Amino acid sequence: MSKVIFDCDPGLDDAIALLLLCQSEYEILGVTTVAGNHRIEVTTKNALDLLSFYGRADIPVAKGAERPLIQPLTIADFVHGPNGLGEVILPEADRKPEAVHAVEWMKNTLMASTEKITLIAIGPLTNIGLLLSMYPEVKEQIKEISIMGGSTSFGNISPVAEANVGHDPEAAQIVFSSGVPIRMSGLNLTFQMFIQDREIEEIEALSTDVAKAAAKFLWYHAAFAKRMGLEVDQMHDTCAVVSLMEPEAFTGRMAKVTVDTGWGPGRGQTIADFRALEEERNVFIYESVERDRIIDLVQSAIARA
Numbered sequence: 294m295s296k297v298i299f300d301c302d303p304g305l306d307d308a309i310a311l312l313l314l315c316q317s318e319y320e321i322l323g324v325t326t327v328a329g330n331h332r333i334e335v336t337t338k339n340a341l342d343l344l345s346f347y348g349r350a351d352i353p354v355a356k357g358a359e360r361p362l363i364q365p366l367t368i369a370d371f372v373h374g375p376n377g378l379g380e381v382i383l384p385e386a387d388r389k390p391e392a393v394h395a396v397e398w399m400k401n402t403l404m405a406s407t408e409k410i411t412l413i414a415i416g417p418l419t420n421i422g423l424l425l426s427m428y429p430e431v432k433e434q435i436k437e438i439s440i441m442g443g444s445t446s447f448g449n450i451s452p453v454a455e456a457n458v459g460h461d462p463e464a465a466q467i468v469f470s471s472g473v474p475i476r477m478s479g480l481n482l483t484f485q486m487f488i489q490d491r492e493i494e495e496i497e498a499l500s501t502d503v504a505k506a507a508a509k510f511l512w513y514h515a516a517f518a519k520r521m522g523l524e525v526d527q528m529h530d531t532c533a534v535v536s537l538m539e540p541e542a543f544t545g546r547m548a549k550v551t552v553d554t555g556w557g558p559g560r561g562q563t564i565a566d567f568r569a570l571e572e573e574r575n576v577f578i579y580e581s582v583e584r585d586r587i588i589d590l591v592q593s594a595i596a597r598a
């Protein structure tokens with residue numbers, strides 16, 4: 294069974310992604326948190342509460358970076374709600390995060406492992422950028438990093454920048470240029486991985502506590518999408534998890550990805566060069582997904598939860 298560390302900023306779509314990972318065959322070694330969709334205290338509380346709610350209070354949670362490497366923190370409570378979970382109030386977890394910082398926790402866990410570990414990163418890349426800079430020896434211990442972030446088309450916090458990369462471009466550039474194998478689920482992919490209202494209704498109709506909460510997360514996220522003039526909701530973070538669980542449902546290509554860390558209008562853009570020499574290509578960029586197949590996977594995983 295493959296081992297994973299899940300780095301996140303829950304966050305509504307993070308909550309769904311974590312639920313799916315809990316229903317997969319992956320062994321979750323730990324959940325690390327980062328500031329992004331909300332402040333670090335909130336994303337950490339949400340990670341603890343979600344794991345207890347999903348029946349996985351055995352998984353350690355380590356609190357990570359409270360702000361990006363260089364630029365100030367901006368949060369997205371206007372998308373994810375004042376508590377980061379769409380105003381869903383979960384029972385409070387009966388435990389605290391690990392005593393060490395997420396970066397230390399990841400380093401210790403990676404270096405103690407006898408096999409390579411996959412990282413899933415669905416928030417700003419601050420923790421992983423710090424990890425790779427401070428402890429480059431961990432690179433040998435990482436199988437690959439599955440990232441929700443970036444885009445080969447448009448952005449969602451600027452015309453060209455996606456939120457997770459745009460909220461810490463320097464960290465993202467450290468990660469993308471690290472030499473560690475990377476899979477990128479960017480907005481060009483996640484906008485194909487939409488969920489329709491009737492499909493959320495089907496999840497709601499499952500009527501378990503977990504399914505009802507999952508439907509609330511999806512409705513709240515969908516309400517923001519609708520305020521932005523979109524007809525359907527995008528399951529961004531889900532893509533970084535299900536592309537590992539069901540790789541045959543996805544296609545993609547290798548490219549050389551560079552993050553714009555300048556201070557002009559392109560800041561935070563992931564520039565993908567598909568013409569680069571083979572040895573320069575550092576990222577596998579997903580380009581298509583069999584949406585219906587993944588919706589079936591999502592619905593059956595939630596039904597089992």
Ligand code: BDR
Nearest residue numbers: 304306415456457529530
């Ligand atoms: C990403 O930004 C966050 O708001 C979501 O949780 C997702 O990780 C989408 O751009």
Ligand code: CA
Nearest residue numbers: 304307415416
């Ligand atoms: Ca996220």
